[in-house]
Amino acid sequence: MTRTLGPQDWGLRADGGGALMFGNFRAVDLARRHGTPLHVIHETRLEQTAFHFRRAFAAAYPGRTSVHYAFKCNSVPAVIQAVRRAGLKAEVMSEFELELALALGYEGRDIVVNGPGKSASFLKKCLESGARLINVDSMSELELLHKTTEEVGQDARILLRINPDHVPRGMNSGTATGSRKGCAFGLDLKGGEAERALAALRDMKRVRFYGYHFHVGTGIREPKEYSRVLERLAPLICRTRRAGLEIKVMDVGGGFASMTTREMTTGEFLVYQGLGRLPSGLPAGPGATFEDFGREIAGALTKLFPEGEPPELVTEPGRCIAGPNQVLLLTVRHVKARPGIRTWIITDGGLGTVTLPTFYEYHEVFLADDVTRPGTRKVTIVGPVCFASDIVYRNKPMPPVRPGEVIAIMDSGAYFTAQESTFGFPRPAVVAVNGARDRLVRRRETFEDMVSRDHLADKSEIEEDTHEIRRH
Numbered sequence: 001m002t003r004t005l006g007p008q009d010w011g012l013r014a015d016g017g018g019a020l021m022f023g024n025f026r027a028v029d030l031a032r033r034h035g036t037p038l039h040v041i042h043e044t045r046l047e048q049t050a051f052h053f054r055r056a057f058a059a060a061y062p063g064r065t066s067v068h069y070a071f072k073c074n075s076v077p078a079v080i081q082a083v084r085r086a087g088l089k090a091e092v093m094s095e096f097e098l099e100l101a102l103a104l105g106y107e108g109r110d111i112v113v114n115g116p117g118k119s120a121s122f123l124k125k126c127l128e129s130g131a132r133l134i135n136v137d138s139m140s141e142l143e144l145l146h147k148t149t150e151e152v153g154q155d156a157r158i159l160l161r162i163n164p165d166h167v168p169r170g171m172n173s174g175t176a177t178g179s180r181k182g183c184a185f186g187l188d189l190k191g192g193e194a195e196r197a198l199a200a201l202r203d204m205k206r207v208r209f210y211g212y213h214f215h216v217g218t219g220i221r222e223p224k225e226y227s228r229v230l231e232r233l234a235p236l237i238c239r240t241r242r243a244g245l246e247i248k249v250m251d252v253g254g255g256f257a258s259m260t261t262r263e264m265t266t267g268e269f270l271v272y273q274g275l276g277r278l279p280s281g282l283p284a285g286p287g288a289t290f291e292d293f294g295r296e297i298a299g300a301l302t303k304l305f306p307e308g309e310p311p312e313l314v315t316e317p318g319r320c321i322a323g324p325n326q327v328l329l330l331t332v333r334h335v336k337a338r339p340g341i342r343t344w345i346i347t348d349g350g351l352g353t354v355t356l357p358t359f360y361e362y363h364e365v366f367l368a369d370d371v372t373r374p375g376t377r378k379v380t381i382v383g384p385v386c387f388a389s390d391i392v393y394r395n396k397p398m399p400p401v402r403p404g405e406v407i408a409i410m411d412s413g414a415y416f417t418a419q420e421s422t423f424g425f426p427r428p429a430v431v432a433v434n435g436a437r438d439r440l441v442r443r444r445e446t447f448e449d450m451v452s453r454d455h456l457a458d459k460s461e462i463e464e465d466t467h468e469i470r471r472h
């Protein structure tokens with residue numbers, strides 16, 4: 001059983017003629033005014049979603065809670081500012097993201113730092129900016145951090161990132177971030193690395209242990225996946241306390257699914273990429289709410305810490321906040337039908353625009369001109385690049401579509417803008433819609449932007465080259 005979604009599932013609507021509307025704006029008018037490909041942020045709803053998440057966890061848990069928005073998910077400043085207004089703090093994984101957080105008004109005490117490849121210079125900047133917590137990913141990073149604290153003369157507050165070897169149901173063990181076989185992330189729980197790190201900490205005067213961190217995947221639909229990981233950590237938590245160390249913080253990472261899209265399972269992914277068979281839709285039922293996730297995690301933590309002050313609960317959501325509050329609009333350039341074989345919809349945004357998400361995630365695609373247009377047939381939606389894998393979706397059921405019409409790829413807020421490339425075309429503009437107001441928050445890339453890192457030959461060099469060519 002699958003679920004059929006309509007614009008209302010994203011807080012949008014259709015007008016009398018079936019046109020997709022953002023507040024007072026028709027999506028097709030935004031597309032015409034700003035050009036496509038175009039991302040449209042539903043700003044009011046983004047802020048509400050972030051606030052809802054924060055409130056749900058605060059209400060469920062008896063101790064302190066803080067929510068650190070994962071910048072890597074979508075670092076468009078307008079998105080970050082909206083989640084900041086809702087009281088979310090920052091989670092960063094690079095010098096770029098740290099600088100961006102500071103530039104947008106976050107202070108060090110608002111910032112949690114992740115990443116498996118932190119360099120000495122990044123760690124130094126984290127210490128100098130007073131980052132709240134550094135989540136240590138490996139034994140060698142712990143050594144490097146120790147050295148850096150001594151050099152800089154500043155203490156570091158750390159969580160140890162644990163790889164619990166837990167793969168959420170349906171997820172690919174080759175890519176699930178909490179799998180010890182599939183991912184390098186974190187200290188290997190089964191291999192005893194956490195204990196080795198705790199022992200090493202005894203000689204590191206300026207490195208202060210605050211607790212544990214894990215992040216076991218993205219698009220997790222089932223709250224129980226988090227409590228299963230927490231159960232797995234129970235023996236380590238007992239040993240830590242027996243060793244006289246206080247656990248002040250438990251950071252359960254991000255990964256909470258947006259319920260209007262989903263990752264393909266390993267089986268579906270293989271069938272889709274191998275045979276072109278796109279899985280159908282979303283599971284029946286609305287899926288778990290933020291309240292459900294909050295209650296499950298709070299319950300599991302309360303079992304682990306039944307007495308005394310509970311540790312602070314930190315979360316690092318990205319996808320569930322930004323994903324459903326952004327839509328990608330593409331204009332159909334041509335429709336090519338080869339009878340008996342296939343129909344292609346050729347749009348102005350392909351692999352460089354949609355990047356990885358549509359490769360392994362199911363997203364709804366609407367015809368923005370008329371979401372009610374009847375009839376579906378399977379078409380392959382491609383981009384403008386003459387490259388065989390410039391594909392948005394293979395065999396996606398769509399109503400009949402004409403050149404000049406606009407399609408809307410829903411849930412483009414997570415990992416689209418962050419990963420897009422300039423594969424022969426400029427990167428898209430981003431517009432934010434807030435009730436009756438729309439504003440351009442990121443302009444479309446220009447030719448000058450695209451060559452800004454290159455040495456472009458000047459007129460005299462070009463003339464010299466031309467002479468050279470003629471001489472040959």
Ligand SMILES: Cc1ncc(COP(=O)(O)O)c(C=O)c1O
Pocket residue numbers: 070072073091114115215217218219253254255256316317318319320414
């Ligand atoms: C350490 C960490 N925290 C948080 C996130 C955000 O995950 P999501 O967008 O699935 O919530 C990620 C994503 O990769 C991550 O690696």
